[in-house]
Each structure stands twice: as C-alpha cells, then as structure tokens.
Amino acid sequence: MEIFFIVLSFILGCVFGSFFNVVGLRIPKEQSILTPSCCPKCQHQLKSYELIPILSFLFQFGKCRSCKTNISPLYPLIEFTTGLLFLFLYLKTGLQFELIITVTFACLLIIILVTDLSYMIIPNNILLFFLPLFLFLRMMLPIEPWYDIFLGSLVGFLMLAFLILLSKGAIGGGDMKLFAVLGILLGTKKIILTFILASLFGALIGILLIALNRLKRKEAIPFAPFIGLGAIISYFYEQELVAFYLTMMF
Ligand SMILES: [Zn+2]
Numbered sequence: 001m002e003i004f005f006i007v008l009s010f011i012l013g014c015v016f017g018s019f020f021n022v023v024g025l026r027i028p029k030e031q032s033i034l035t036p037s038c039c040p041k042c043q044h045q046l047k048s049y050e051l052i053p054i055l056s057f058l059f060q061f062g063k064c065r066s067c068k069t070n071i072s073p074l075y076p077l078i079e080f081t082t083g084l085l086f087l088f089l090y091l092k093t094g095l096q097f098e099l100i101i102t103v104t105f106a107c108l109l110i111i112i113l114v115t116d117l118s119y120m121i122i123p124n125n126i127l128l129f130f131l132p133l134f135l136f137l138r139m140m141l142p143i144e145p146w147y148d149i150f151l152g153s154l155v156g157f158l159m160l161a162f163l164i165l166l167s168k169g170a171i172g173g174g175d176m177k178l179f180a181v182l183g184i185l186l187g188t189k190k191i192i193l194t195f196i197l198a199s200l201f202g203a204l205i206g207i208l209l210i211a212l213n214r215l216k217r218k219e220a221i222p223f224a225p226f227i228g229l230g231a232i233i234s235y236f237y238e239q240e241l242v243a244f245y246l247t248m249m250f
Contacts, residue, residue: 005090013086014053017079017110024078024114028123042067053079074117082110085232092236101137104130105185105235109228112178116224122174127181134184148187156183156191163199175223182231190234193241197230198223 026033037046044066050056057076064071085106093099108130112122138149156179164171183191202223209215233241 005095006087009090010083010087013083014079016086016107017082018051018053018075020082020107020110021075021078021114023126024111025118027111027126028115028119028121039064039066039069039071041069053083074114078110078114081113082106085110097141101141101185102235104133104137105231108181109224109231112224113228116174116222120172120220120222122172122178122224124174124177127174127177131181131184134181138184143187149184152183152187152191153180154183155188156180156186156195159192159195163195170218170220171223172220175227178224178227182227186231186235189242190231190238193234193238194227194230197233198226201226201229 022033022037037051038044039046041064044064050060050065054076057071057073060071062071062073063069086103089099089102089106093102108126111126115121115123115126135149143149157176160171160176160179164173164176179191179195182194186194202221205226206215206221209221210217215221
C-alpha cells in the first residue's frame with residue numbers, strides 16, 4: 001500500500017506542477033487560467049495527450065507538434081520538481097492533517113518559482129490568495145506560542161526590509177511580502193533560519209555564476225528558488241540544523 005501512495009504522490013505532484021506552470025505563467029499577464037493551453041508561437045491548441053506532464057515533452061522531443069518550435073524545458077523541470085517535492089512531503093509528513101499544510105506551502109513555493117524564473121516577479125494576487133489560507137491552516141494546527149504566526153510574519157518582513165536596504169534594490173519588494181506570508185506558516189525561528197539559508201544559497205550561487213562569467217556584478221538573479229529551498233529545509237530540519245550549529249560552536 002505504501003508504494004501506491006509513494007507513486008501516487010509523485011504523479012499528483014507532476015500534475016499539480018503542470019497546473020502551477022499555467023498559473024505562474026498566466027497570472028502575472030492577467031490571462032485566464034481556465035482557457036485551454038496552446039503553443040505560444042503558432043497557437044496550436046494542445047490535445048489531452050499533449051498535456052501529460054513530462055512524458056509529452058519527452059515524446060515530442062521538446063518541440064511543438066505543429067510548428068516544431070522548442071518548448072521551454074522549464075515546463076517539464078517544474079513538473080518533475082513538484083513531483084519529487086510532493087513525494088518528499090508524503091514521506092516526511094505521512095497521511096495526516098499536516099500534509100495539507102505542507103502541500104499548500106509547496107503550492108505557493110512552486111508557483112512563485114515559476115513567476116520569479118519567468119518574469120522576475122512575485123505577484124501580489126498570488127500572495128493574497130495564500131495569506132488567508134495560511135492563517136486558516138495555522139488556526140487549525142497552531143504553533144506555540146499562539147502569537148508566533150504574527151511575530152514570524154513581522155520578523156520575516158523586517159529582515160527582508162533590512163536586506164533590501166543593504167542590497168540597494170537587488171532584492172525586490174515581492175520577496176519581502178513573500179517572507180511576511182511565509183512567516184505565518186513557519187513562525188519566528190523557522191523564518192529566521194529560512195532567511196539565513198536563502199541568503200547563503202543565493203550568495204554561493206551568485207558568486208559561482210560571477211566566477212563562471214555567467215552573471216555580471218550587481219545583476220539581479222531570482223531569489224525565489226533559494227527562498228523555497230531554504231523554507232523547505234527550515235520547515236523539516238530546523239532542530240537538527242540548530243543542534244548541529246551548536247555542537248560546531250561549543
Ligand atoms: Zn507551435
């Protein structure tokens with residue numbers, strides 16, 4: 001039975017990932033997410049068998065069936081990442097209420113991954129959609145103390161405000177609002193750890209890209225991938241990381 005749920009969570013993740021591509025690519029352009037998908041070049045409307053996550057991309061060798069334009073590898077990449085993430089969430093959380101929280105959390109992270117990678121923005125309406133959801137979920141499954149959801153949100157907001165001042169605009173206001181929303185779900189300790197991890201990953205990749213001449217100094221890179229990774233690690237491994245840090249220090 002276990003293997004059934006493992007496979008199911010991966011497949012569901014891929015299907016959700018496919019939907020998040022649609023949401024993340026259309027919401028910033030104020031397009032409907034309900035109209036059928038078509039090729040951006042020739043407007044060829046996609047048939048149901050062309051919408052199968054990952055597989056249709058592979059079987060079409062990454063090209064539109066009609067006009068042979070290359071399809072962005074971002075589509076299957078997001079689908080695969082979401083599949084792996086849902087599988088990981090199932091294995092870590094199991095079939096209990098918290099799974100709803102972690103999956104909702106993942107939905108936001110993947111959608112903003114798409115918008116930030118594609119347009120370098122984190123849309124307000126996406127954040128405003130998840131804000132009440134996070135508040136509701138945290139009322140159903142509270143963290144201790146009860147006010148930590150508000151404190152976490154405030155601390156997240158202020159840390160990013162500080163980083164924006166330091167970076168002189170390389171970090172956007174969208175990231176700041178995202179941290180405020182994530183703070184509700186994560187609470188103070190985990191949002192601080194998310195901030196540290198995201199800054200660390202961002203700095204490491206930034207330095208690496210500059211060293212490889214793939215990025216100019218002061219050129220902005222999307223911060224959402226690092227925030228997402230930091231937030232997931234922080235959610236599941238905060239205690240282990242803090243304990244590890246303390247043994248290193250003392
Ligand atoms: Zn086409």
